Every structure is written in C-alpha cells, then in structure tokens.
Amino acid sequence: MINPHPGLPELEYLKPTSLIEASKFLADHAGEARPFSGGTDCFVRLRDGIWKTGTLVDVKQLEGVKDLTFDAKKGLTIGAAVTMNKVASNADVLKHYPNLAEAARSVASYQLRNRATIIGNICNASPAGDTIGTCMILDGVLNVHGVNGFYTVPLSNFFLGPGKTVLKPGDIVVSISFPIPPKGLVGTYKKLGRNTIGDLSIVGVAVLGYPTAETKSGYRFRIALASVAPTPYESFKAEAVLAESKITAEVISEAGVAAMDSVNPIDDVRGSARYRKFMVRNLTREAVAEVWKKISK
Amino acid sequence: MGFQRITLTVNDLVETVDVPTNMTLLQMLREKLSLTGTKNGCTAGECGACTVLMNGEPVNSCMVLAAECEGANITTVEGLAKGGQLSKVQQAIIKTGGVQCGFCTPGMLISATALLARNANPSESEIREALVGNLCRCTGYVRIVDAVKEAARM
Secondary structure (H helix, E strand, O other): OOOOOOOOOOOEEEOOOOHHHHHHHHHHOOOOEEEEOOOOOHHHHHHOOOOOOOEEEEOOOOOOOOOEEEEOOOEEEEEOOOEHHHHHHOHHHHHHOHHHHHHHHOOOOHHHHOOOEHHHHHHHOOOOOOOHHHHHHOOOEEEEEEOOEEEEEEHHHOEEEOOEEOOOOOOEEEEEEEOOOOOOOEEEEEEEOOOOOOOOOOEEEEEEEEEOOOOOOOEEEEEEEEOOOOOOEEOHHHHHHHHHOOOOHHHHHHHHHHHHHOOOOOOEOOEOHHHHHHHHHHHHHHHHHHHHHHHOO | OOEEEEEEEEOOEEEEEEEEOOOEHHHHHHHHOOOOOOOOOOOOOOOOOOEEEEOOEEEEHHHOEHHHHOOOEEEOHHHOOEOOEOOHHHHHHHHHOOOOOOOOHHHHHHHHHHHHHHOOOOOHHHHHHHOOOOOOOOOOOHHHHHHHHHHHHO
C-alpha cells in the first residue's frame, strides 16, 4: 500500500557557521548535499522521492542572509533567510517596491509564507514561481557565494530551464539586490489560480510601468510571465508595443495579444496550453490597464 | 543517520529531546512529546492541520525539521487554554458551532489565534485570507469565520 504520509527520507542536517565552510561542504558533496532555508519546496520534493539528498545544509544562520535593508542610494537587499511575510510587511518594501510585496503576499498561505523565502522561490526555478517575475522586472541581481568567493548574477541570466539555474556546486545565493526603482513606478501582479488565493499559478503576470523620455510613448512597461514557459519569461515583444506608440485602450489590447503570441505554454493538470495563452492575453491587458490608469493620472 | 539533542520550549515547558535528523517538528510533537492535538493531514504544507506557533508565528509543523527548533518557543493547541480556561477563540468556535469532525480545528485555532494577535479586529476578508492555509472539509467555513469574528468581539 502507498503510504499517504511519507516521512522524510534518511538525511543529515548540517548547520555551518560560515559561508566559506558551507560552500566548501556543498562543493565537496556535490549531488548529495543542498542548501536549505524554509524547506517548503525542498521537503515536498524529498518526500515525493524527486530529490535524493544526503545532507541538508541550513543557511539560515550564515552571515548576511537575514538582511532586509533599504538604502536611498543603493536600493533594496533581501537576504536568503528573509521570509515572504517579512518582505510583504516591510515598510521600505511597501513604500518603494509595493509590487514586490504584492507578489510575495500572493504565495500560498500565511503560515507557509512564514517559512518560504524569495531566494528559495528563485533558486527552485519553478516556471510558476510567483515572486520571480517581479524580481526580474525590478532588475534584481543575485549575490552568490561560491568556493572562489562572492560573485553576482543578474536574475535575467539565472535560469536555464525548469528547476535548472546557472548555480554550480558550492554556490549559495546569499541575497538579492534591487536598484532604486525609476521615478513614478507603478506595478502589479495578477495571478490566476484554481482558487482566488492560496493556489499555485496557472498563469502569473507581473507588470510595471513608469514615465520616461526614452520611448516614443513616453512610458516604459516591463512584463514578466509565470507558468507559460520553461523559465520565468519577460515578454519583450509586448513591452515594445507599449513603448512605440501612444498608449490607448487598443494599444493595451495589442500588448496583451503580443504577450500571448510570445509564449508557448504546456498542457498540465492545472490548465491547457490554449487556456493559458488566452489568460496571458487577458491578464496582461488587465494588469497593464491597471498600471496605466495609475501612472497616467 | 544522526540524532540531535535539542532543547526547546513547548507550551511553556522546557523540553530536551533526542530527535533523528529527518524528524519533523510535527512528528516530534506527536511521537516524542505525545502532543497529538496537532494533526497530520497532507504532509505537504497545503492543509494546515499541523499548524503550530513557532516563536509566535504560525508555521506548518510538517515543513519544519525538529533539529531546526533548538531554542524555539512552540505553542500547540494544547497550550492555548490557560489555567483550565479555554482561550477566546476556543470558546467562540464552540459557541458558533465551527467544529464538526474536528480534524482541522487545532490548526484553525492556531491560525486564528495568530491572526488576532497581529490584528485584533479583522474584517471578514482578512479572516478568510488568514485561514486560506487551513482546509476544512466539513463546515463550509462559515461558522469558523463567525467564530473568529466572535472571538474578536470577546
């Protein structure tokens, strides 16, 4: 009989005291050990037998991972152990990056968000990751510690495929940094789940916009899509539509169609590819219209 | 596989427990400390039946390693009543009839207690959002939501 409540497989638990020690251990045990913070994805995969991991390396006590700091010149930094609820309720995030707070709040349930982290969401590299799109269009840069010390990776270059990233054995993402957002920035995250709240996304659309002299329309929009491509995906085609001509309801509809045409989703248990494409169109239109209403005032 | 000795506070009592490294907080509460009020539903962080307070904040105890709980302060449903007196949320859920089979109730009580601690007067939508991670297959939620409203008034 299948056990409906499998326990965790046998594993070791390591609590290193420094990044150097943690990176060395992870590199020396490549394929057997993995970094671990909230466990909300990790435990599910271990129980389902998808991951065979000998050692979980807890990163929650390492230097820099609890940071949640905002600097008026440098921007925002969120450490790897900062939970979704901490991000969603932080005064600086709510003031300067409210769309990031909104995306964090859209994840699962309150009690899960007390363990889940933005960095974990990113490192699991699920195409459905709710906070990833917003982090991408806010130009997030990951601060990674590896066996040769620190290096940075822009989020736009981080994903290789579902669950696959550029990280090498020994690499630990310590934090993510965001530049100061452009003046007048407004953003939102539209998520379609099977329930109004609490579910994984069938389609997720993160949109932000701000006035700029650099485009013909006088505004720049950024649009990232979840659950419709092998990796979190920024639709440059839809963004170009909104950059090139004066923004009207028709142009916003056109951008929705461009977003739809730029993706090739799959059929799965949560929705068909065809349905997902139409929902990309509708949610992009809805999100851009909402942002446009606020920035054009 | 290794064992770890951890010391933590559970319902105001200091406990020292030897736990296998793959044991979850949920298993430790139920199997080592015999606190079986906390339920095992989905073991995937979806249903909320295992919700406990960890350092004052609700977490799914099936998604926490016991070994991570060194020094933690845990409150389970058994710790909500003080001095033989049920907590406000417990009294309210009895009054409104928000319990049927009872399996979700411990998790509901913990989530509702945490909500009222951070927001003493929540709106209906705030209550529903706070309880979205606690599934109930009996009540249809109406009387559970009523119980939280009632507890906020008490």
